[in-house]
Amino acid sequence: MQHETPRTSVETMPYWDAARQGHLVMRHCPKCDRWLSLTTTACTLCGGVAEWRRCSGRGSVYTYTAVHRAPREALQADAPYVLAIVELEEGPRIMSDIIGCPPSSVVCGMHVHLSFEPTEEANIHVPVFVPDRRL
Amino acid sequence: MTPSIAGIAEFPQGKTEWPSTMALHEALVRCALEDAGLTLADVDVLYTVSPRSDPYLVHAAALAERLVIAPSYCVTFEAGGGAPVLMLFAAHQVLAAGAARTAVVVAGDLALTGVSRARYVDQLSQVGPVHPEFEVPYGPSVPSLFALVTRRYFEEYGTNEEDLLAVVEHDRHWAAQHANAHMRTPVDRAGYLASRVISDPLRLLDCAPVSDGGGAIVLTTLDRGSEAKHSGIVLLGVGASTSTLHLTSRVSLTEPNAGIALDRALSAAGLTSGMVDLALVYDCFSIAMLLNVEDMGLAPKGEAGRAFRAGDFNRGGRIPLNTHGGLLSHGHPARAGGMGNLIEAVVQLRHQAGARQVLECAVAIVHGMGGAFATHAVGVLARSDA
Numbered sequence: 145m146q147h148e149t150p151r152t153s154v155e156t157m158p159y160w161d162a163a164r165q166g167h168l169v170m171r172h173c174p175k176c177d178r179w180l181s182l183t184t185t186a187c188t189l190c191g192g193v194a195e196w197r198r199c200s201g202r203g204s205v206y207t208y209t210a211v212h213r214a215p216r217e218a219l220q221a222d223a224p225y226v227l228a229i230v231e232l233e234e235g236p237r238i239m240s241d242i243i244g245c246p247p248s249s250v251v252c253g254m255h256v257h258l259s260f261e262p263t264e265e266a267n268i269h270v271p272v273f274v275p276d277r278r279l
Numbered sequence: 280m281t282p283s284i285a286g287i288a289e290f291p292q293g294k295t296e297w298p299s300t301m302a303l304h305e306a307l308v309r310c311a312l313e314d315a316g317l318t319l320a321d322v323d324v325l326y327t328v329s330p331r332s333d334p335y336l337v338h339a340a341a342l343a344e345r346l347v348i349a350p351s352y353c354v355t356f357e358a359g360g361g362a363p364v365l366m367l368f369a370a371h372q373v374l375a376a377g378a379a380r381t382a383v384v385v386a387g388d389l390a391l392t393g394v395s396r397a398r399y400v401d402q403l404s405q406v407g408p409v410h411p412e413f414e415v416p417y418g419p420s421v422p423s424l425f426a427l428v429t430r431r432y433f434e435e436y437g438t439n440e441e442d443l444l445a446v447v448e449h450d451r452h453w454a455a456q457h458a459n460a461h462m463r464t465p466v467d468r469a470g471y472l473a474s475r476v477i478s479d480p481l482r483l484l485d486c487a488p489v490s491d492g493g494g495a496i497v498l499t500t501l502d503r504g505s506e507a508k509h510s511g512i513v514l515l516g517v518g519a520s521t522s523t524l525h526l527t528s529r530v531s532l533t534e535p536n537a538g539i540a541l542d543r544a545l546s547a548a549g550l551t552s553g554m555v556d557l558a559l560v561y562d563c564f565s566i567a568m569l570l571n572v573e574d575m576g577l578a579p580k581g582e583a584g585r586a587f588r589a590g591d592f593n594r595g596g597r598i599p600l601n602t603h604g605g606l607l608s609h610g611h612p613a614r615a616g617g618m619g620n621l622i623e624a625v626v627q628l629r630h631q632a633g634a635r636q637v638l639e640c641a642v643a644i645v646h647g648m649g650g651a652f653a654t655h656a657v658g659v660l661a662r663s664d665a
Contacts, residue, residue, distance in 0.1 A: 145418075147416045147417070147418075148415060148416050148418075149416070150411060150412040150413070150415055150416045151411045151412060151415075152412055153412070156412055159412075181523075181525070181527065181528035182410070182413050182525075182527065182528075183410070183525065183528060184528075206431075207427045207428075207430045207431045207434070207532065208427070208430060209423050209426035209427050209429075209430060209478045209479050209480075209481075210476075210478070210479040211418060211419075211420060211423045211426075211478045211479075212475070212476045212477060212478060212479065213420065213422070213477045213478065214418055214420065215400050215401055215403070215404030215405075215418060215419070215420035215421075215423075216397070216400070216401045216404065217397065219418045222418075224479070225418060227417055227418060227419055227423050227427070227478075228427075229427060229526060229527055229532075236527075237527045238413070238527060239410075239413065239414045239417055239419065239525075239526070239527050240417055241417045241418070247479075252430065252431075252434045263416060270416045270417070272417075
């Protein structure tokens with residue numbers, strides 16, 4: 145599936161540096177040991193500066209949708225593709241695509257794990273998720 | 280004098296033949312002023328939203344120039360679908376403070392005929408309520424965000440597409456009785472199920488259409504006395520609330536803050552929900568109607584669909600809803616989408632809704648929503664003799 149290169153910033157470079165190395169990092173408060181949302185820079189409990197912490201990459205599908213009408217022409221060839229919100233096993237949630245399975249096989253609660261897909265720009269990779277293989 | 284709504288304007292929505300977005304705005308303003316028995320020279324305050332078909336820096340100033348007036352305050356608001364209610368609130372505050380005497384709140388867009396569909400959808404998906412770094416690469420569209428919410432609603436409450444259909448049927452039934460509505464042909468279950476899937480489980484009919492349209496409201500403290508065409512409609516109170524812009528930052532996807540905004544509005548108005556005769560709910564998607572209705576306490580959680588099917592929201596039911604067809608059928612002219620709710624409230628409160636009239640309508644609540652349940656605003660409107 146085609147992935148558009150996101151508009152990155154200096155502030156979020158640690159996220160994209162980690163992605164290039166095959167890791168997913170999310171915002172975390174070291175003092176409170178709490179995970180924060182991707183847009184939060186300071187812990188709402190202690191006020192401390194949030195750090196980027198690596199996640200295991202394992203999670204489950206919190207919700208999903210098979211997108212039939214893509215928002216732009218470049219993506220229509222990939223439709224239907226599965227857009228999802230994945231709940232990481234550590235707690236925080238991330239938007240992503242579920243790849244490597246038929247759209248109709250995706251269900252809430254399905255266990256998934258991290259993979260990476262390239263974008264148009266060589267050094268920017270985006271985290272995606274694939275279903276855990278059934279035993 | 281208490282600021283009161285003295286004039287309104289709205290034209291048939293949908294695929295129109297307006298020669299320009301400015302022409303639509305000019306006509307709305309002139310028509311609303313005429314309805315109020317006032318003139319362009321009376322306008323001290325001009326509020327607009329930024330049309331997708333005519334983007335401007337300070338659009339309100341460009342409109343003032345077109346009208347050849349120079350109001351003290353020209354402001355263009357951005358609050359998603361909550362803007363119309365918040366613009367009315369802001370105008371009310373300026374007038375109540377004595378800083379001006381007449382305000383025109385106008386929101387319009389040639390979203391259908393003035394913007395290419397591809398550009399409209401793409402633009403919304405890039406700068407809509409999606410994160411440019413962490414979400415855009417995954418190809419979310421605005422409908423897909425609401426579809427993510429719908430799936431959670433189904434999962435948590437055991438609801439299904441029949442509940443979405445109940446909303447679609449309701450809105451279409453009422454739009455058929457409104458001359459200005461965009462979508463007026465009846466929809467039945469077979470037609471709904473046959474409509475194409477946009478983002479599963481949302482179908483085309485679950486999504487408000489892209490429409491040309493909008494409305495204008497004149498608010499004034501000038502007393503027209505016996506020459507007034509209509510008795511004034513007053514804004515008794517406004518309440519608003521915010522959750523998060525991005526779905527991933529939210530604890531729950533099925534608990535919008537519409538109820539908090541309503542509670543604040545009723546509290547400001549000094550009323551209880553039992554005193555409300557009519558509700559105009561922001562329903563850009565069928566799921567938006569269901570969740571907002573439930574959150575505002577008009578149906579128990581997970582049961583709004585059932586309430587629609589039971590006729591609770593028709594005239595003679597518990598509380599009439601969206602008697603103009605909602606955004607789903609009355610039309611969705613981009614940022615101006617919430618104006619239809621305000622205009623219908625005024626028409627109903629004036630007892631001028633004809634076949635759609637809610638008997639003895641004295642108090643109405645008007646709800647607007649920004650983003651995908653990110654912000655909410657509710658206004659309580661009433662007849663001045665209520």
